[in-house]
Amino acid sequence: MALTRLIHHVRRVGLGQRTTFTDGELTVSTDEAQGILADAALAGVRLSWLSPGESARIVKVLDAVEPRTKGPGGGGIFPGFVGPARPQGDGETHVLRGTAVVTAGFLPRAQEALVDLSGPAAALSPLGATHNLVIEFTPAPDASWEKVDAALRTGSLRLAAWLAEAALDAEPDEIEELPSPSPVRRDRPRVGAITNLQTQGLFKDVFLYGRSFGSSLPTLLDPGELDDGAVVSGQFGHPALKNPTFMHQNHPVVNELRRRHGRDLDFAGLVICPEPVNQADKELVSAFAARVCAAAGFDAALVTKEGGGNADADMALKMDALAELGIEAVGLYAEMAGTDGTGPSIVVAPEKATAMVSTGNYDHRLQLPAVDKALGGDEFALLHIPATEAFEVPTAVVYCALSPLGWGRVTARAG
Amino acid sequence: MANIVHYINQFFAGVGGEDSAGAGPTLVAGPVGPGRRLAELLAPEHQIVATVWCGDDIASGVVPAIIDLIRSVDTDGGVDLVAAGPAFTSGRYGLACARVAAAAHDAGLRAVASMHEDNPGLDEAGTTPVVASGEVARRMAPSLDRLANAIGLLLRDEPLTAADGRIGKLARLTVMADATAAERAVDLALVRLGGDHTATEIPLPRFDQVTPAAPVEDLRTAMVALVTEGGLVPDENPGSLESARATRWLRYPIAEIDGLQAGEWRSIHGGFSTAYANEDPHRILPLDVGRQLVAEGAFGSLFGEYFVTTGNGTSVANARRFGIEWAADLRHSGARAAILTAT
Numbered sequence: 001m002a003l004t005r006l007i008h009h010v011r012r013v014g015l016g017q018r019t020t021f022t023d024g025e026l027t028v029s030t031d032e033a034q035g036i037l038a039d040a041a042l043a044g045v046r047l048s049w050l051s052p053g054e055s056a057r058i059v060k061v062l063d064a065v066e067p068r069t070k071g072p073g074g075g076g077i078f079p080g081f082v083g084p085a086r087p088q089g090d091g092e093t094h095v096l097r098g099t100a101v102v103t104a105g106f107l108p109r110a111q112e113a114l115v116d117l118s119g120p121a122a123a124l125s126p127l128g129a130t131h132n133l134v135i136e137f138t139p140a141p142d143a144s145w146e147k148v149d150a151a152l153r154t155g156s157l158r159l160a161a162w163l164a165e166a167a168l169d170a171e172p173d174e175i176e177e178l179p180s181p182s183p184v185r186r187d188r189p190r191v192g193a194i195t196n197l198q199t200q201g202l203f204k205d206v207f208l209y210g211r212s213f214g215s216s217l218p219t220l221l222d223p224g225e226l227d228d229g230a231v232v233s234g235q236f237g238h239p240a241l242k243n244p245t246f247m248h249q250n251h252p253v254v255n256e257l258r259r260r261h262g263r264d265l266d267f268a269g270l271v272i273c274p275e276p277v278n279q280a281d282k283e284l285v286s287a288f289a290a291r292v293c294a295a296a297g298f299d300a301a302l303v304t305k306e307g308g309g310n311a312d313a314d315m316a317l318k319m320d321a322l323a324e325l326g327i328e329a330v331g332l333y334a335e336m337a338g339t340d341g342t343g344p345s346i347v348v349a350p351e352k353a354t355a356m357v358s359t360g361n362y363d364h365r366l367q368l369p370a371v372d373k374a375l376g377g378d379e380f381a382l383l384h385i386p387a388t389e390a391f392e393v394p395t396a397v398v399y400c401a402l403s404p405l406g407w408g409r410v411t412a413r414a415g
Numbered sequence: 416m417a418n419i420v421h422y423i424n425q426f427f428a429g430v431g432g433e434d435s436a437g438a439g440p441t442l443v444a445g446p447v448g449p450g451r452r453l454a455e456l457l458a459p460e461h462q463i464v465a466t467v468w469c470g471d472d473i474a475s476g477v478v479p480a481i482i483d484l485i486r487s488v489d490t491d492g493g494v495d496l497v498a499a500g501p502a503f504t505s506g507r508y509g510l511a512c513a514r515v516a517a518a519a520h521d522a523g524l525r526a527v528a529s530m531h532e533d534n535p536g537l538d539e540a541g542t543t544p545v546v547a548s549g550e551v552a553r554r555m556a557p558s559l560d561r562l563a564n565a566i567g568l569l570l571r572d573e574p575l576t577a578a579d580g581r582i583g584k585l586a587r588l589t590v591m592a593d594a595t596a597a598e599r600a601v602d603l604a605l606v607r608l609g610g611d612h613t614a615t616e617i618p619l620p621r622f623d624q625v626t627p628a629a630p631v632e633d634l635r636t637a638m639v640a641l642v643t644e645g646g647l648v649p650d651e652n653p654g655s656l657e658s659a660r661a662t663r664w665l666r667y668p669i670a671e672i673d674g675l676q677a678g679e680w681r682s683i684h685g686g687f688s689t690a691y692a693n694e695d696p697h698r699i700l701p702l703d704v705g706r707q708l709v710a711e712g713a714f715g716s717l718f719g720e721y722f723v724t725t726g727n728g729t730s731v732a733n734a735r736r737f738g739i740e741w742a743a744d745l746r747h748s749g750a751r752a753a754i755l756t757a758t
Contacts, residue, residue, distance in 0.1 A: 076524060189608045191601065252597035300604040302597075330604045331594055333617060341586035342541055344620040345732045356617040357600045357606050364589040395589070406597030410614065414585035 001090045001180040003224035006172035010098040013049045013131040014337065022167035026099060026161065028133060029191020036158050039151035041143035041368050046136045048375055052129050054117045055372040058388045059380050061113040063233050064127055064246040065156055069097035069164035070228065077164075078157040078229035089224030091179075094164050094172070099131045100246055103152045104271050104376030108145050109203035112381040113239030115399045116395055119369045124401040126246065126408060133163070134375045149203060153234055157245075162271040178258055180222050181269040185297055192268035192298045193253045194218075194289055195405070196314050197243070198235045198306035199274040206243075206306075207232045208272070210321040218289035220296060223254045231272065238307045240362060240401040252406040253302050253332070266395045269296045275306065275314045288318035290325050300328035305404045308362075309336070312347040319353035329353040334402035336362045339394075345412075359403060360410035362396045417461040419526045420485045421450040422499040422515045424508045428468035436507075437747055438470035440477055442484045448503070450556060456563035461570060464490045472747040474511035475536075475740065478518045485519065498566055499556040500529035501548035502536065509536030510739045515545045518680060525569050529562040535733035537738055538732040543740060544575050545583040603756035620731075639708075640718035641669070642741055644726030645692065645699035645758045646684030658685035659726040664676045664737045673705050684725050692758075697757060718750045728758065 011024035012031055019029045030047055037045045040343050050056045059100040059357045070093050076083035077093070102115075124130035167265060197206035199214035206213050208221075219247035221230065230249040252327055254270060261267040272301070273289045276282055293301050303318055305311040312333070333356050335345040367390070374387035383391055395401050401410065425435045427448040446454040456461040465488045467481055467565035485499040488494055497519035499512035509528075513536040516528035520543040527539055529548045537545060546565040548558035559582045561711070568575050575581045592599065599616070606614045631637050648656050654665040682692040683701055697703045700721055708714045722741050726734070745753055 039499055164584065187606065191604050191608075223494075252595060253600060256601050258599040264605060265601070298607055302600045302604060328604060328607045330600050332600055335587055335617065337587040338730065340541070342538075342584040342732075345587060345617055346620060351618050354613070354615055354619055355603050356615050357596050357603055358587075358616045359596045361589050362589055403596070405601055406595055409595055410590045411590060411592045411599075412587040413590055413597065413616075414587060414618075 001223060001224065001388045002125050002142055003090055003178045003179060003227055004092045005227065006058040006092055006094045007097050007174040007176065008094065008167040008170055008245070010096050013051065013099065015047070015049065016023050019163065019166050022168055022368035025298060026096065026163065026166065029106060032162070033159055036162055037155035039155060041147035041151040043138040043140045048051055048134050050117050050134055050375065051243050052117055052122065053130045056117045057371045057374040057387060058102060058104050058115040058132065058134055058376045059112065059374055060110065060240070060376040061115055062110060062152065062175045063156060064102045064244045065099045065352045066100055066246050066249045066263055067160040067162040067163040068229065068249065069094050069161045069168065071168070072165065074161040076228070077161050078232065080207065081154055083231060084159050085209040087225065088228035088230060089222040093227055094167050096164050096167060099133065100127055101135065101163070102127065102132045103137070103155050103156050103188060104137045105137050106397070107149055107203055107236055107376065111239055112397055113378065113399045114397055116368060116371065119278055120366055121368055121398050124395070124408065125399045127399055136375060146202060149234065149390070153232065156231065162405050165382070174206065178227070179360060180224060181267045183297065186266055188266045189299045190268035190297050191257060191265045191300045191302065192270060192293060192296065193257060194250070194273060194293065194301050194303045194318060196273050196275045196303070196305045196311065198226070198237065198311060200277050204235065205234045207234060213272070213274050214276070216274055217397055218271050218285060218292050220292060221252070221270050221272050223258065223270050226254060235306065237397050240396045240402055241307055242400065243306045243405055244400065247400060247403060247405050247407060252403070253304060268298045273318070274387045275311055277310070282314050282317055286321045288312065289318055290321035290327065291386065293322060294325045297325050300330065303329055303331045304406065305332070309347040316348045316350040319350040323352035328355070330357060332353040332357050332359055332404055332406050334359045334362050334404065337412060339363050339365055341412065355407070357412045358397060359406065359408060360401070362394065364395045365392055366395055367392050367397065417495040418464045419457065419461055419496045419498055419566065420488055420494050420681060421453065421463050421466045422481065422497060422512060423448055423450065423466060423468050424470055424474065424511065424579045425470045426554060428466070430468065436470045436472040439473065440469040440481045440484055442467050442487070449559060452556070453498070453559050453563055456559060457566060461524055464494070465490055465574050469511065471507040471511065472743045474515050477741070478514045479653055481515050482518050482522055486522070494524060496525040496527070496566060496570060498527055498529070498562060502528070502530040502534055503548055503552055503554070504531045504534050504550050506535045506739050507727045507743050509534035510539055511536070511735070513537060513539035513545065516545070517541050527562070527565050527569055529558060537583050539736060540583050542586050544569065544581060544590065545612065546575070546580040546726045547582045561705050568663070587738050592748070603671065617738050633753045634752065635712055636715040638718055639705065639714045640745050640750040640751055640753040641700055641702060641705055641757040642722040643700050643751050644724055645756055646725040647680055647692070647696055647699040647723055648677055650681045652681070652683050656683055657725055657727065658683045661728045661729045662733055664740070665725035666720045666721055666722050668700055670722050676691055676699060676733065699758070701756065703753070716743065718748065
């Protein structure tokens with residue numbers, strides 16, 4: 001099995017009468033987009049573009065999706081939400097690179113998350129470098145929050161597929177052939193990935209083929225299935241430590257393993273795991289995941305997490321379970337070292353497997369400048385001040401700034 | 416010639432042991448006790464101009480007074496450096512050394528403390544330099560050699576590194592790496608598979624292994640204290656105890672009361688539903704059972720106050736400090752045992 005990514009670079013964006021993609025310019029019809037997003041749970045939606053370099057901020061950021069399609073009507077993309085829930089991950093997938101569909105606004109349990117399009121926080125978030133089509137919304141008066149959440153998720157995925165459809169006939173800027181991991185052992189070390197998903201109930205859940213992954217056991221997934229949107233995020237906690245749909249579609253560890261496959265390693269596979277809330281389930285999932293990796297012939301596993309303190313327990317248990325089976329484990333950890341960097345870095349440390357990569361200090365303070373405009377809400381909820389003002393925040397509130405999937409270059413070092 | 420003030424405890428000052436652990440800070444001219452050997456090691460470049468000593472039970476709580484004494488030292492050119500210890504594995508002494516060094520550092524003086532890596536006071540030094548001592552006072556000579564070497568390096572403004580015996584916190588500084596975390600993780604996996612079994616970007620945190628105290632010989636004559644991390648406070652929370660990430664602890668008198676009435680006491684703990692605790696505050700602080708056991712003669716008496724903090728997202732450094740302070744306070748007050756209720 002192999003997936004071909006047809007990459008179209010989006011260089012300019014705008015709103016217009018028709019949705020088109022021509023010479024790198026993506027124009028979106030507000031009417032068409034609002035039609036796609038229409039749902040009984042939503043009284044209305046507003047659409048705006050924000051581009052890199054603008055004096056602008058998005059607050060209350062929920063999910064972000066990269067526009068992709070496999071054909072007219074989506075061609076099976078986002079299975080379980082847009083396409084039918086059938087295995088994907090092969091054939092061709094069109095990608096609108098450099099743009100994201102972003103939902104922003106209040107949902108219960110969602111923690112205040114921000115993206116700056118300029119200033120020091122812009123470089124810390126993947127959305128600081130993309131043209132973002134921001135969807136703001138007003139819930140219908142009688143709609144439950146559950147239904148509002150579901151409407152936003154389905155609507156933004158449909159819209160992402162629809163935008164990419166405008167590029168179906170365009171000549172791609174790049175073509176990437178992505179073979180699936182091979183089960184055959186050659187003379188290179190077999191390195192795979194374990195991706196923990198924070199599946200802890202309503203507004204803190206992750207979906208596989210349209211269904212909650214919360215009560216599942218670990219499973220092997222073809223990396224191409226991530227590309228085609230089989231994993232969709234509905235997890236709105238821990239802004240800097242979350243893995244929105246956009247990041248699953250562009251999984252940095254998977255991309256790096258693909259890049260080096262056949263050179264200094266062989267990509268052994270991807271195992272996804274839930275992060276349950278209780279200890280017994282964490283232990284079961286961790287031991288089970290290690291067995292799946294052993295069965296797939298992993299020599300080493302790169303383990304990633306989602307969320308804060310308790311997610312460290314899933315990491316530690318899994319890394320030690322791998323070590324017990326003789327599989328080398330490397331954990332990607334965000335540190336919680338306090339504002340001055342002197343606190344204990346991680347909440348639960350592995351005992352046997354001690355290889356860790358730091359994605360930065362959660363508590364490190366950032367000074368953000370005032371901006372001309374803000375979308376997602378009038379107020380920055382964490383500080384109860386207008387969203388456009390200058391303020392100081394911990395890195396923890398910047399969307400994907402400490403990306404557990406390894407997107408960023410931020411790290412922490414003893415000094 | 417640089418001027419050094421040396422901080423030690425009452426024991427090493429030759430004043431006394433536990434009987435003198437409540438003695439207040441005292442300034443003495445020149446070196447005292449281990450300071451004499453330290454002064455020999457530092458001569459002729461540097462001299463110990465004064466020694467400040469204080470009783471272990473109170474020292475960590477009177478650090479500002481200790482700093483004032485250090486600053487009052489009358490010397491040509493002022494004080495250049497404060498050295499504290501060696502404190503070995505003594506918790507109260509280590510805590511005092513760490514805090515005195517950190518406070519001197521904050522006051523703009525060079526400072527260094529000496530203690531064993533397992534000393535629970537170590538974290539309190541923050542990023543102020545600490546060098547390793549031996550585990551016990553029998554290792555005084557090599558510990559002083561290392562401390563003298565560290566003092567020399569600091570006074571020459573040279574870096575003090577792990578090779579010189581530096582221990583404790585080095586701040587984790589936020590920087591931009593050359594490669595993404597994903598790229599570095601793959602590199603690290605290959606390095607590990609290549610046979611390097613220690614490579615990592617994050618050193619493992621050190622968690623304490625606490626050795627339990629010896630059993631109390633006779634509880635029937637012992638004073639027993641009640642202490643809790645359950646956030647139980649008088650209903651109005653007069654001391655404004657934090658519901659999470661506590662930075663301090665509080666004490667409230669219970670000598671005059673036999674029980675804790677619902678509505679008069681409240682748990683402000685942010686980490687669990689407090690409904691059941693507030694319905695009957697004894698579920699957090701078992702004063703009722705404590706009084707009963709005293710009446711039955713099982714306990715000699717109950718300590719007249721209880722200590723409380725909130726154990727919810729509390730930093731390890733703060734929690735460790737609370738423990739040292741509670742132990743010192745209770746020991747000083749004559750309590751022989753404490754019941755710590757946790758939530």
